[in-house]
């Protein structure tokens with residue numbers, strides 16, 4: 001992993017993105033439009049991998065598509081009133097319970113896929129009994 005060029009906090013990035021929207025009077029987007037935009041930009045990112053595991057395009061091109069996804073995600077977080085850092089932490093905590101590290105660490109990729117599916121099914125069945 002490369003070192004970041006800047007040391008911005010999540011809050012600073014969020015403010016930077018929102019200011020960009022405010023400066024252009026783009027600060028009243030519909031949540032639905034932002035959710036659609038996230039999916040569209042994710043598809044643009046996926047297009048780089050459409051025909052091969054090796055992406056078409058360089059790191060800069062991939063980074064631009066990933067940035068589009070993240071920018072819309074930050075905007076949606078702002079509009080619906082959730083803190084990106086909080087929801088990421090909360091989701092990782094839930095995922096850690098759902099997929100305990102000790103069940104996956106050290107397994108081959110085939111074994112991980114099998115355990116992942118078993119864990120997902122088990123989690124779904126546990127939710128039904130609650």
Ligand SMILES: [Mg+2]
Nearest residue numbers: 041044065068
């Ligand atoms: Mg794009």
